[in-house]
Amino acid sequence: MLSDAASSAHLDVVVGVGARSGVAVDEVLGLVGAALREAGLTGAAVTALATLDIRAGEPGIVGAAARLGVPLRGFGSTELAGVAVPHPSERPLAATGTASVAEAAALRAAGPGAVLVVPKRKSRRVTCAIARSVPLRPNEVSPCARLLPDTHGYTGGEPHTRPTGTIPIPSPHTTAAMDIDTSAGTSADAHDLRHHGDAEVRDEKLIDLAVNVRTNTPPDWLRERIAESLAGLAAYPDGRAARAAVADRHDLPARRVLLTAGAAEAFVLLARALPARRAVVVHPQFTEPEAALRDAGHAVERVLLREEDGFRFDPAAVPEDADLVVIGNPTNPTSVLHPAAAIASLARPGRWLVVDEAFMDAVPGERESLASRTDVPGLVVLRSLTKTWGLAGLRIGYVLAEPETIAALERVQPLWPVSTPALVAAEACMAPVALMEAEDAALRIGVERAHLLAGLAEFDEVRVVAAAEGPFVLVRIEGADAVRDRLRLLGFAVRRGDTFPGLDRHWLRIAVRDRVTTNRFLQALDQALLLLG
Numbered sequence: 001m002l003s004d005a006a007s008s009a010h011l012d013v014v015v016g017v018g019a020r021s022g023v024a025v026d027e028v029l030g031l032v033g034a035a036l037r038e039a040g041l042t043g044a045a046v047t048a049l050a051t052l053d054i055r056a057g058e059p060g061i062v063g064a065a066a067r068l069g070v071p072l073r074g075f076g077s078t079e080l081a082g083v084a085v086p087h088p089s090e091r092p093l094a095a096t097g098t099a100s101v102a103e104a105a106a107l108r109a110a111g112p113g114a115v116l117v118v119p120k121r122k123s124r125r126v127t128c129a130i131a132r133s134v135p136l137r138p139n140e141v142s143p144c145a146r147l148l149p150d151t152h153g154y155t156g157g158e159p160h161t162r163p164t165g166t167i168p169i170p171s172p173h174t175t176a177a178m179d180i181d182t183s184a185g186t187s188a189d190a191h192d193l194r195h196h197g198d199a200e201v202r203d204e205k206l207i208d209l210a211v212n213v214r215t216n217t218p219p220d221w222l223r224e225r226i227a228e229s230l231a232g233l234a235a236y237p238d239g240r241a242a243r244a245a246v247a248d249r250h251d252l253p254a255r256r257v258l259l260t261a262g263a264a265e266a267f268v269l270l271a272r273a274l275p276a277r278r279a280v281v282v283h284p285q286f287t288e289p290e291a292a293l294r295d296a297g298h299a300v301e302r303v304l305l306r307e308e309d310g311f312r313f314d315p316a317a318v319p320e321d322a323d324l325v326v327i328g329n330p331t332n333p334t335s336v337l338h339p340a341a342a343i344a345s346l347a348r349p350g351r352w353l354v355v356d357e358a359f360m361d362a363v364p365g366e367r368e369s370l371a372s373r374t375d376v377p378g379l380v381v382l383r384s385l386t387k388t389w390g391l392a393g394l395r396i397g398y399v400l401a402e403p404e405t406i407a408a409l410e411r412v413q414p415l416w417p418v419s420t421p422a423l424v425a426a427e428a429c430m431a432p433v434a435l436m437e438a439e440d441a442a443l444r445i446g447v448e449r450a451h452l453l454a455g456l457a458e459f460d461e462v463r464v465v466a467a468a469e470g471p472f473v474l475v476r477i478e479g480a481d482a483v484r485d486r487l488r489l490l491g492f493a494v495r496r497g498d499t500f501p502g503l504d505r506h507w508l509r510i511a512v513r514d515r516v517t518t519n520r521f522l523q524a525l526d527q528a529l530l531l532l533g
Contacts, residue, residue: 013041014073014114016106017051017061018092018127025063027432031126032064034439035118038365039130043068050109052077052101060126073109080104087120089251090374092127106131121365122372123432124248192499193287193294206493209511209521212332212359212472214441217390222428226394229424237416242423245430246398250372255403258410259418259426263358263384263397264288266409270380271296273408274352276324282313284500285328286356293324304502305334307476310467313338315345328356329370330363333500333509335468340368347376352405358384358397362471364442371400380405385429387471388438396422445471449512455522456510461529471512479532481505486528492521 015032036042049065049072056062056074065072080098085107088099098104100120107114110131118130200210218226239259247254260266271292281290282303293300303318305311311334318325325346330337347353353376360369360383371381384397396418399409418426428434449468456462456475463476474497477483484494497507513521 012047012133013045014048014050014106014109014131014133015046016102016104016109016129016131017049017055017064018101018105019051019055019058019061020125021058023058023060023125025060025067027123028060028064028126028128029067030432030436031121031123031128032068034436035121035128035130035365037443038121039118041130046070048073048109050075050105052080052096052098052105054096055101073105075105075108080108083107085120086116087372088375089372090253091251100127100129102127102129103131105129118365119367120372122249122251123435124430125432127251191287191501193291200493200495204488204493206488207491207517207521208493209513209517210493210495210509211392212387212470212511213390213392214362214388214445214471215513217388218425219389219437222389222425222434225428226421226425229421232420235420237418237420237423239418239423242418242426242430245427249430249435250400252372252374252400253403256374256400256406258399258401258406258413259423260397260399260413261395261417261422262386262392263356263382264292265395265413265417266382266397266399267292268296269399269409269412270352270354271298272412274324274405276352278319278322279324280318280322280326282318282325282327282331284311284331284333284497284502285326286332286358287500289326289354289356290501293326298324302501306502307465311336311465311474312467313342315342318346320348323350324352324354326354326356328358329368330359330470332356332359332470333472333474333495333497333503333507334465335470335472335474336465337363337368337467337469340370344370344373344376344379347378349377352378352380354380354382356382358382359387359470361388361438362442362445363469364439364446378402378405385426388441389425389429391422391425394419394422394425396426398426445512448514448518449473451515452510452512452518452522455518458522459525459529462525473510473512475508475510476506477508477529478506480508482532483525483528484508486531487524490524490527492524 017028019028046068048070051061051074053074053076056072062072077097083104085100085103087103092101093099102120103116106129107116110133114131114133116129117132120127120129243254243257243259247257267289276298279293279298280301280303290300305313327343329343343355355370357369357371360366370376370379373379380399380401382399386392452473453464456464461477465474484496487494495509497503497509498505
């Protein structure tokens with residue numbers, strides 16, 4: 001191991017690692033490998049591993065450095081505490097005095113002006129982050145306020161500056177560029193908020209591009225775990241182990257976690273428990289949050305994002321006195337991934353900020369997630385295990401929020417709301433091997449989505465929301481409702497878009513599938529467009 005003073009060599013790429021005692025080398029290397037792939041790097045690019053000095057003798061970390069053939073650098077907690085990090089967490093702060101060992105160690109070892117190219121990534125027992133040193137440009141005194149142009153990272157080296165001070169919050173549009181709709185829930189509102197993708201495939205044997213559940217799921221190992229749980233159905237469900245597993249996965253205390261019967265139940269609980277006076281929902285997005293709020297007697301206002309802006313979000317569009325704001329990230333149906341900093345900037349004292357992250361695990365590295373943040377007041381993050389793991393029929397999701405909010409939701413939740421098989425599934429999906437499988441699936445989805453987008457680009461009649469980051473894409477076709485009907489005759493189901501506020505009959509949502517299925521769909525779309533002239 002090298003001490004901080006023992007080496008003055010220039011470090012190009014540093015991997016910061018945090019780990020619990022007894023962690024295995026393979027788990028460390030597995031997470032590091034996934035982070036390197038996200039950054040487009042290989043192990044050969046790594047020039048050092050860095051960690052907290054009291055962890056520098058941990059066999060799993062020492063072994064990982066040896067396998068990579070790089071030095072291991074250890075830093076004291078005081079040194080790391082002075083490094084501003086974008087994803088602080090309560091648990092490491094309490095245990096070590098450092099809000100993120102992985103991020104702080106990576107930035108500290110890479111030197112002044114280092115850039116975090118992959119922020120904190122986690123498995124059950126390991127965290128890691130990747131930083132890159134930035135050389136000075138001509139006539140530049142310090143690079144400490146500069147971002148690398150091709151990253152989502154932030155610049156380190158400013159120990160007295162909060163991370164939000166160095167993250168530029170995109171606001172490319174003025175408030176006037178978005179529409180605020182106050183007619184939601186009136187007779188003028190023609191959107192069917194209770195229509196969902198599953199309605200497109202009921203009663204007919206169609207190839208399903210309407211529902212966003214990953215195909216060929218659940219995997220065999222998860223089916224087996226669920227099947228084994230059936231032996232315990234005589235006992236009432238006990239959610240403690242699953243709740244602890246979810247908390248562990250997000251590096252949060254269990255009092256910040258509530259397990260629910262899918263994300264849909266969570267929206268109902270929020271609508272019943274939170275005494276909001278002015279609720280605002282950012283659309284187009286999943287319609288269940290607004291439907292639940294309206295059913296609970298809330299008046300709902302809409303902030304409508306527009307196609308000409310790429311359906312990107314401007315925080316200034318939200319009324320300042322809104323005390324409940326709901327937004328999806330990545331958003332269904334647009335598939336747009338909004339910057340975490342932009343969403344976090346909506347936080348205000350006395351405001352609940354609800355972020356639907358049901359599709360975040362389909363984004364490699366879950367970049368732009370707020371799930372583990374504890375420094376955003378009023379933050380409520382919803383997650384679902386339905387999409388990635390194929391558990392729509394089992395109903396399992398969870399809420400991450402301040403303990404007071406969790407307690408309020410628990411008070412309106414029925415007893416034993418989540419079944420024993422669902423609890424077993426939740427615990428299993430939090431395991432390190434499952435998280436790695438989900439990451440691999442997210443990477444594959446990205447490849448297949450690119451193939452779908454390339455195929456759609458060949459059609460002059462099709463306009464695609466190109467900034468897609470989720471397991472689906474949104475397209476505009478003149479007369480899309482007729483195209484959808486023709487596709488059904490050709491054996492394919494796609495999701496109609498006119499039930500989403502902000503969209504009309506000319507929009508369709510298409511799920512990402514494997515290349516063979518996509519090619520068959522593109523041929524069917526070509527036929528449908530030709531037949532409709």
